[in-house]
Each structure stands twice: as C-alpha cells, then as structure tokens.
Amino acid sequence: MENDTTASCPIIAITSGEPAGIGPDIILSALSEQRFSARLVVLADPELLKNRARLLGLNVNIQVLSSTKEVGIHEAGKVHVLPVTLGKNSTAGILDITNSPYVLETLKQAGEGCIRGKFDAIVTPPVHKGILCETGVHFSGHTEFFQAQCQSPHVVMMLATDAMKVALVTTHLPLKDVSAAITEESISLVVNALHKDLKERFGIAHPRILVCGLNPHAGEDGHLGKEEIDVIIPTLNKLRLNGLDLIGPLPADTLFTPKYLDNADCALAMYHDQGLPVLKYSGFGNAVNITLGLPIIRTSVDHGTAIDLAGTGKASNGSLKVAIQHAINMANNAKKFPK
Numbered sequence: 001m002e003n004d005t006t007a008s009c010p011i012i013a014i015t016s017g018e019p020a021g022i023g024p025d026i027i028l029s030a031l032s033e034q035r036f037s038a039r040l041v042v043l044a045d046p047e048l049l050k051n052r053a054r055l056l057g058l059n060v061n062i063q064v065l066s067s068t069k070e071v072g073i074h075e076a077g078k079v080h081v082l083p084v085t086l087g088k089n090s091t092a093g094i095l096d097i098t099n100s101p102y103v104l105e106t107l108k109q110a111g112e113g114c115i116r117g118k119f120d121a122i123v124t125p126p127v128h129k130g131i132l133c134e135t136g137v138h139f140s141g142h143t144e145f146f147q148a149q150c151q152s153p154h155v156v157m158m159l160a161t162d163a164m165k166v167a168l169v170t171t172h173l174p175l176k177d178v179s180a181a182i183t184e185e186s187i188s189l190v191v192n193a194l195h196k197d198l199k200e201r202f203g204i205a206h207p208r209i210l211v212c213g214l215n216p217h218a219g220e221d222g223h224l225g226k227e228e229i230d231v232i233i234p235t236l237n238k239l240r241l242n243g244l245d246l247i248g249p250l251p252a253d254t255l256f257t258p259k260y261l262d263n264a265d266c267a268l269a270m271y272h273d274q275g276l277p278v279l280k281y282s283g284f285g286n287a288v289n290i291t292l293g294l295p296i297i298r299t300s301v302d303h304g305t306a307i308d309l310a311g312t313g314k315a316s317n318g319s320l321k322v323a324i325q326h327a328i329n330m331a332n333n334a335k336k337f338p339k
C-alpha cells in the first residue's frame, strides 16, 4: 500500500538556483516547514545545502541519493538531493562566475529528466541572469532556456496569484525591440497556447482573456501609436472567428481594475513590465511563475536572487511553496488526464 502511494506521487525536481542567492535558503526552509504530497528531489551540491543550513541554523536532514528510485514521499525536515557539483564553494551574497556552469547544469539535468519522464515537473528557484551571461552564453531566462531545450515553437510566461493571472506576449526583450515583436504571428501563438493551457491545465472551460494594448490609451484611435490598429485589433478579430473569448485591446492602465479583472480569467500584457508590476503589487511573495506551451511542467518563484538576503534568514519562502504546490497539482492533473 505504501509503495502504491509512493508510486502515485509525482516526482518534482527542484533546482538550486543561483548558489550565492536565496535559492538554497528558501529550499531548506520551505522543505523543513511543510510536508508536500510528492517525491521532491533537489538538484544541487549537497555541501552547498549543508553549509547554508548551518549558516541559517536550520536542522535539516539532507540525504544524498544516486537515483530517483530512492526518493520517498516528502517529510518536513528531510531534503533528498541528486548531487551536481559546484565549480567552487559558494559564499552567500557573493556572485562567482565559476559557478555559472553549475547553475546551467542543474537546469539541463532537470529539463532532460523531465523530457525523459524521470521527473514529472520542474520547480526553479531564481538564477542570476547577468552572471550566467558573463560566461558568454546568452541566458535571458528559464523560460527561453526550457523552450530551447524542449524545442518548443512558442512558450508563454504566466504569473498567477489567487486573485489574478497575467501572461505576456513578449518575455525578456529590451523595450526598444518590443514593438517589432508584436506581430500577428506572435500574438496568435501566445493567445492560442494560453487558451489551450487555461483549459487543459487549469480546467477553465471557456477562458476569457483580457488583452492589453501596447500604447498609452491603447493607441487613442491611432493618435498615440498604430500597433493596435495595424496589428493587434485585426489579429484578435481573426482569433475570435475561432471562438476565442478575447476582450480588448484595452488600455493597460484601466484593464488592471476590478471591473475587468473580476470578469475574466487572465490578462495578457504586451511586455514584461506592463503586466508584472501589477501582479507583483497584488501578490509579491505568494505568486507562481508558470511556463505554458512546454511539453513539460515548469513552475518558478515570483522573485529574483535577492543577493542582499542570502544567508540572513530573512528571505520569504512563500512563493517557492506556492510554486511547488502548483507543480504537484499540475503533475497530478497530467496523470489523471494524459494527453
């Protein structure tokens, strides 16, 4: 019976994130404080976790495994680790380029394990994009990393709190490049992927999506920008012919008000800083970041590496707990309704 229960629990891979950031701290505290109904395995250097637990004064039982077959159902205070070796001992709060290959290796192993069915989902604590880029690789985010690894034609970044969901047409793009990236193709791919996953992964039978304009006042009839008239409105009209329930484009400053949000399932922003500040204002510390459109399940936290808090015990683990729980729920749903 115990074995049946164990086998039916999803295996969730948790990467360590940037070793000098708060990733190790929040993994240790979250897995100590709460029991999750899943087999959790952390891809990390065991010494990093042991050192950080000592620094934080956390009494955690860190068990190093050689295979996922050894992972039992999570118990509060126990951390199962599949070892990945750091380039160099990491000091909390001090970024070191020597450890960038380690960070990328944890992501690579997590993605490969998920693609091969060894893991049911990945949860990623934050990485520091800058220190990864300094090795010469272009790393703009986990979203794009897993998109490339899974060879997915298009993915969608969506952040969610209990109160709202916000998805993005463009992800980590310099602002000067956003307008050119708002095309019929990009909007259609994102809207279709979002609609599909809201139905299949979130059980929303008829998703209603609010769509932001790009310009102030959604272009004010073309007087404050033409992207709405030239691209966004015609594309939404075509998508509506397929039965999609799309409201907009609405001016982003009024879309994010209860009148609209209370009557829709998700808001779609045109770019990162149009949508995410609102979401973070409403629920920073308790939101989840989910990559839609991948063949695998990936969730993440709503915050960055918070280098200033690493090793201090002041980092909140709220978002990581929400990200782990979402990954478990999505993995259980995927088992119930295999594609």
Ligand SMILES: NC(=O)C1=CN([C@@H]2O[C@H](COP(=O)(O)OP(=O)(O)OC[C@H]3O[C@@H](n4cnc5c(N)ncnc54)[C@H](O)[C@@H]3O)[C@@H](O)[C@H]2O)C=CC1
Residues within 6 Å of the ligand: 022, 124, 125, 126, 127, 128, 129, 130, 142, 300, 301, 302, 303, 304, 305, 306, 307, 308, 309, 314, 315, 316, 317
């Ligand atoms: N999922 C990921 O991998 C993400 C990575 N990042 C990366 O993180 C790095 C730092 O980014 P910042 O813009 O400084 O954002 P940040 O989220 O690391 O820090 C912003 C502020 O929030 C505080 N904060 C962040 N997380 C907290 C937590 N769990 N508990 C309490 N306070 C918290 C920090 O102390 C700081 O004052 C960048 O390299 C960025 O690219 C940012 C967002 C997500």
Ligand SMILES: NCC(=O)COP(=O)(O)O
Residues within 6 Å of the ligand: 140, 141, 142, 143, 144, 276, 289, 300
């Ligand atoms: N603001 C969210 C963010 O930057 C996280 O990006 P990703 O690493 O999840 O792609």
